Amino acid sequence: MERTSWIHELTKIEGRPVIFDGAMGSLLMAGGLKPGAVPDMLCVEKPELVKGAHKSYVDAGADVIHTNTFGSNRIRLSQAGGSKDVPLLNRAAAKLAREVIEASGESRTRALAAGDVGPSGKLLKPLGELSPEEAHEAFLEQVQSLAEARVDFISIETMFSLKEALLALEAAKDACSLPVSVSMTYEKRKNGFFTVMGETPRSCVEALSAGGADMVGANCTLASADMRELALELVAASQLPVLIEPNAGQPVARGGSVEYLEDPAFFAANVAPLASEGVTAMGGCCGTTPEHIRELRRVVTGK
Amino acid sequence: MDYFLAKCSEAVSKYDTELAASLAEEALTKGVDPMRAIEEGFAKGLEKAGTLWEEGTYFLPELMMASEAMKTAMAILKPALEERSLKMKRLGKVVIGTVEGDIHDIGKSLVASMLSAGGFDVVDLGADVSVENFVKAATREEADLVCMSALLTTTMPAQQRIIQAVKKAKPRKLPRTMIGGAPTSDSWAAEIGADAYAPDAVNALNVAKRLMSS
Missing domain, CATH: 3.40.50.280 (Cobalamin-binding domain)
Known part of the structure; x- marks a missing residue:
């Protein structure tokens, strides 16, 4: 059964799932991002490159594009030796996504810019050194800047610790009144799906729902077939809209570069049917390209 | 003795760093061979934690805390090993x-x-x-x-x-x-x-x- 949701209302999409974009880093590398450089910095250093990547996803039929801000929190940026001006970087990134959307022309539906928030990259106490206050402050700063530059909603992604995901969610709610989506990363173990910290999909969904999330989901690590299995668990556990973004299978080496095994047709054939199982929004993570998203869009619209 | 070594193992496998530290101290005061305390005690606990991880019972936090407990015990026993001109077996x-x-x-x-x-x-x-x-x-x-x-x-x-x-x-x-x-x-x-x-x-x-x- 299809669920309608706030994201359907915002995008004015009816009768099909909302399509999210796919991987960003590989497109940026193809466009000249040097190995070892921080992809987020391109928003100020080579904005046209970032806009080109956004545009290729909008042209492929993505209804939602993520700002290039996965690592744009002060904890991660200081570790990577990137910009110290976190607000500036986030605002610049949001502006690029907005410009691409606004230039995309008239359409019955409306494309959205999702303010992308990734993990801090550090472990919270007691396992690591990061205090909850520091994490909250870092996420608050990032979300405030993204919201100021008019993203449509906040998309917290690739969280492997429920505790950190809840801190990011709380900070996002403190920083703005936009809807907040929270997507966790799960591994498939012998006895089911778990985060690396040992949390189950159900426990994550329950805690995130109680924390005020507007959408819950899963992205990264899992290939499309495993992600299907997990998606059913998420839908069963959740009253909220569900987002899934699988990887395009496993990476393989092809003469010094890396390729992913799932081609667009295979990927779309696994992912698209989840719409009728109650998944609200779908896109791609590592290894997915505009071609994967184009094919996914084609299959879900039945054209 | 076997009971003592089993306790050492359990302190690590149940990631109790404080207990691992006090057992390491106890090994020293009791004159337990420090090499034996490590190899037949604490190290067994680390193996057990690894097995529990593979079975899907333990996750990153438990594994990390077990290895911390192990390292704490080793640090306490190290001087005693050196006194006996023994080196901790390094791989x-x-x-x-x-x-x-x-x-x-x-x-x-x-x-x-x-x-x-x-x-x-x-x-x-x-x-x-x-x-x-x-x-x-x-x-x-x-x-x-x-x-x-x-x-x-x-x-x-x-x-x-x-x-x-x-x-x-x-x-x-x-x-x-x-x-x-x-x-x-x-x-x-x-x-x-x-x-x-x-x-x-x-x-x-x-x-x-x-x-x-x-």
């Missing part, structure tokens, strides 16, 4: 880091912790480590094993550059190489000429031990 020297462009620190640190608790001397170079710094450290430390973590498709190729650069530098002792990180695999290891791939921290310890004895 080899490891240089480990996350490759350049990649700041994922957590998985690599867990591997470093497991290797260290498991009996390796570990030099952790941190994250976002340049090819040059891997080569320098491997040469300087006369490493037996170089471990490289990459969590991104876009940073995986650096593992190949490091392996080639280490070979090219012709250090006095040519180290073995091991790779890891979510997108990597056995076939990627074979493609880039790494000696081994480890899918996770528990396997990393087993694979590293195997590499040292082959």
